[in-house]
Amino acid sequence: MAAILIDLDGALHVSGEPIPGAADAVARLRRDGHRLRFVTNNTTRSRAQLAADMRSLGVELDDDELQTPAAAAARALAGKRILALTMHAIVADLEGVELVGEDADAVLLGGADETPETNLVFSFMNLARAFSELEMGADLYCLHRNRWWQTKHGPLLDAGAFVAGLEYAAETEATVLGKPSPAYFGAACEALDADPELTWMVGDDVEADIAGAQRFGLRTILVRTGKFRPDAVEDTDVRPDGIVSSLAHLPDWLEEHA
Numbered sequence: 190m191a192a193i194l195i196d197l198d199g200a201l202h203v204s205g206e207p208i209p210g211a212a213d214a215v216a217r218l219r220r221d222g223h224r225l226r227f228v229t230n231n232t233t234r235s236r237a238q239l240a241a242d243m244r245s246l247g248v249e250l251d252d253d254e255l256q257t258p259a260a261a262a263a264r265a266l267a268g269k270r271i272l273a274l275t276m277h278a279i280v281a282d283l284e285g286v287e288l289v290g291e292d293a294d295a296v297l298l299g300g301a302d303e304t305p306e307t308n309l310v311f312s313f314m315n316l317a318r319a320f321s322e323l324e325m326g327a328d329l330y331c332l333h334r335n336r337w338w339q340t341k342h343g344p345l346l347d348a349g350a351f352v353a354g355l356e357y358a359a360e361t362e363a364t365v366l367g368k369p370s371p372a373y374f375g376a377a378c379e380a381l382d383a384d385p386e387l388t389w390m391v392g393d394d395v396e397a398d399i400a401g402a403q404r405f406g407l408r409t410i411l412v413r414t415g416k417f418r419p420d421a422v423e424d425t426d427v428r429p430d431g432i433v434s435s436l437a438h439l440p441d442w443l444e445e446h447a
């Protein structure tokens with residue numbers, strides 16, 4: 190049986206609307222004996238909130254099966270003074286990090302969501318403050334650098350645009366903590382005690398899920414839901430090992446191909 194890393198947004202749901210058959214597929218993967226870990230780039234809900242959200246969609250998972258970029262940030266930045274441009278909801282997951290308004294060791298950029306809080310987090314004032322800290326020597330970290338994500342109203346600008354903007358202005362390069370960073374996939378494999386070559390990554394994002402996982406040596410399956418676009422596959426050299434129409438088809442696909 191395999192170890193399987195499963196994305197949340199776009200694979201299990203879109204804007205909280207469940208992908209039909211996805212919850213049943215998770216149940217069947219467990220019955221088939223696969224070891225599962227849920228790996229999200231969500232930066233707008235705490236781990237406990239996210240796990241509860243997934244359970245409310247009928248997906249069986251425990252809080253500790255869910256890996257978030259905020260937890261990765263807490264590990265990477267423990268004990269440091271951090272200027273955080275992040276949603277309030279994830280502050281609980283930044284345990285061990287000292288959040289400051291100035292004299293920061295590092296600037297941490299989080300993600301956007303569909304609420305007005307995004308306007309406050311990425312205000313000009315906050316971005317200019319972050320730029321000043323970078324100019325004074327702080328390191329730049331980001332939870333992810335996604336360009337956009339799929340909402341039920343269509344594609345929405347994501348925080349990667351602000352990461353790129355600060356990199357440009359301060360002539361620096363951000364360290365990515367969530368997908369597609371190798372450390373993030375490494376932590377997921379370690380949690381399952383799994384070899385990367387024997388582990389599958391399943392997600393809807395060609396860059397963050399598929400290309401990132403492939404660079405770490407994982408096998409990959411792209412789902413045609415969420416932010417999946419046919420031209421995203423045609424326009425890149427990234428070739429997932431498999432493409433399924435949705436997570437609902439994953440158990441059969443694995444039975445045939447794994």
Ligand SMILES: [Mg+2]
Pocket residue numbers: 196197198199200392393394415
């Ligand atoms: Mg996704």
